[in-house]
Amino acid sequence: MIKDITIGQYYAVDSPIHRLDPRVKLVGTVLFIVSLFVAEGVFGYLAAAGALAFVIHMSRVPFRFMTRGLKSILIIMLISVSFNIFFTEGTPVADVLILRSMTWEGLEKAVYMAIRLIMLILGSTIMTLTTTPNALTDGLEKGLGFLKKLHVPVHELAMMMSIALRFIPILIEETDKIMKAQTARGADFESGGIIRRIKAMVPLLIPLFISAFRRAADLALAMEARCYHGDANRTKMKPLRYEHCDRGAYGCMAAYLVLILILKFVWKGWIAG
Amino acid sequence: MAITFEHVTYIYEPDAPVVQKVLDDISLTIPGNQFVGIIGHTGSGKSTLIQHMNGLIKPTEGTVKFHGEDIWQKDYPLRQLRSRVGLVFQYPEHQLFEENVFKDVCFGPKNQGLTQEEIEQRAKNALSMVGLDESFYKRSPFELSGGQKRRVAIAGVLAMNPEYLILDEPTAGLDPVGRDEILDQVSRLQKESGITVILVSHSMEDVARYAQRLIVVDDGHIRFDDTPRNVFRHREELEKLGLSAPQVTYLAAALKKRGFAMTEDVTTIREAKDAILQALSAERENRSGNGIQKKEQVKTDD
Numbered sequence: 001m002i003k004d005i006t007i008g009q010y011y012a013v014d015s016p017i018h019r020l021d022p023r024v025k026l027v028g029t030v031l032f033i034v035s036l037f038v039a040e041g042v043f044g045y046l047a048a049a050g051a052l053a054f055v056i057h058m059s060r061v062p063f064r065f066m067t068r069g070l071k072s073i074l075i076i077m078l079i080s081v082s083f084n085i086f087f088t089e090g091t092p093v094a095d096v097l098i099l100r101s102m103t104w105e106g107l108e109k110a111v112y113m114a115i116r117l118i119m120l121i122l123g124s125t126i127m128t129l130t131t132t133p134n135a136l137t138d139g140l141e142k143g144l145g146f147l148k149k150l151h152v153p154v155h156e157l158a159m160m161m162s163i164a165l166r167f168i169p170i171l172i173e174e175t176d177k178i179m180k181a182q183t184a185r186g187a188d189f190e191s192g193g194i195i196r197r198i199k200a201m202v203p204l205l206i207p208l209f210i211s212a213f214r215r216a217a218d219l220a221l222a223m224e225a226r227c228y229h230g231d232a233n234r235t236k237m238k239p240l241r242y243e244h245c246d247r248g249a250y251g252c253m254a255a256y257l258v259l260i261l262i263l264k265f266v267w268k269g270w271i272a273g
Numbered sequence: 274m275a276i277t278f279e280h281v282t283y284i285y286e287p288d289a290p291v292v293q294k295v296l297d298d299i300s301l302t303i304p305g306n307q308f309v310g311i312i313g314h315t316g317s318g319k320s321t322l323i324q325h326m327n328g329l330i331k332p333t334e335g336t337v338k339f340h341g342e343d344i345w346q347k348d349y350p351l352r353q354l355r356s357r358v359g360l361v362f363q364y365p366e367h368q369l370f371e372e373n374v375f376k377d378v379c380f381g382p383k384n385q386g387l388t389q390e391e392i393e394q395r396a397k398n399a400l401s402m403v404g405l406d407e408s409f410y411k412r413s414p415f416e417l418s419g420g421q422k423r424r425v426a427i428a429g430v431l432a433m434n435p436e437y438l439i440l441d442e443p444t445a446g447l448d449p450v451g452r453d454e455i456l457d458q459v460s461r462l463q464k465e466s467g468i469t470v471i472l473v474s475h476s477m478e479d480v481a482r483y484a485q486r487l488i489v490v491d492d493g494h495i496r497f498d499d500t501p502r503n504v505f506r507h508r509e510e511l512e513k514l515g516l517s518a519p520q521v522t523y524l525a526a527a528l529k530k531r532g533f534a535m536t537e538d539v540t541t542i543r544e545a546k547d548a549i550l551q552a553l554s555a556e557r558e559n560r561s562g563n564g565i566q567k568k569e570q571v572k573t574d575d
Contacts, residue, residue, distance in 0.1 A: 207368050
């Protein structure tokens, strides 16, 4: 009954982007988002779009998977675009009806805004499509390791996150099982009004909670039995280590940032001159 | 009176690039008043098969009939079917939710829309069938032992008065005593009330001991469908399917190989005992015959 639910949206293929260290991808995504706000002028955005297209191509993920993420922000985008069009001061587009309140400056702003938003979503979608949630947690833990000096329990938070992620599919499976078992005893989850439906959830939710607690207790016991004691002196089975391609990727990012900056000043000079 | 499968095929994800047939063209009839065993290794399709029997899963192709009526035709009362074909899942104690044992057993009959009186009568009957007396009624199901919880869960399905009772590995994770108790009770129930029991099991011993008919499922197909004795004659084929014959069958075969004059055709401990005793007494007769001859020889040597 409940299937087809994937957590995160990891798309499993083997590609250079998939193989990158999760820290590289995290830093890369943040840098890309920053670059979108730094960039100015047609060429700056072209460069950003080019970089994005290159990474998408390298990732070997079909493009339609990227655009799924766009659907969810379509409404936000429409609202902000129309606000920009109508509420930016400047020269009106034309002197007829609604066009009177639209300005050329607003249009320009709206177009840039839309492009920025789309690329922002695509950029971060790429990361979640090519990195498993667990790798992402690992990357966050290592990447934010410096916060430990400020007594932020980074390791514990990362551990909690990965356990939670691990448990979601298990609980979904469990829900399916219990639903079937109660259906076999004549339970009806599908008909009736809201009150009846909520009441019908009781035979599902109570066993589900009990099983979640049982699993959590079992897991805690198993961790205890393996002498788990949190962060101190803990080693990893697959420690994150930068490889050649990771360094290469950092190099590309630096080059990209420099390019964006140069294009920005060139554009500014061009506009001024 | 029967559950009938006609060319039932079930595909897990019909849209997936590689179509995986969990059940492949299965035709099967299970008449009333039988004790049927189903064996097959993990992932063979047993669980999918039994979930077709009470309409929890809809076949991709083919029809499932109950008493001659297609259960997936429009307006067929599926909920009523589920009370007539009771299904006890693996680890059924995980479905308990009420504050006390009695209320939990009442859940099934309550969903059938009976009167309060009938509901309570059914629950009492069901609980006594699984051997739980009144001292359990007001106890929380969560403070019982594993075996007791499981009996409460089975009673929860029995309380719906099903004509068919399907049990998916009812003894998994129980100790030997709990296992024998549950199976003995189910077997007695089957004989006394004439319902059909379908027992899915990993234990060859259990199906050999209780089932009248044994269905072997492998890779979505039915490989054997015969009496346990006949099925267990195909030892090598069963082993190829990742299954086996009961241990006593191997014992009998080994003894025969060592020269005991006995049949390999045993499937239960009782049969094995009889066969071994018979072989031993035959042996003794032989030996005492030899002994007399030897004595005579000794005499002549004198």
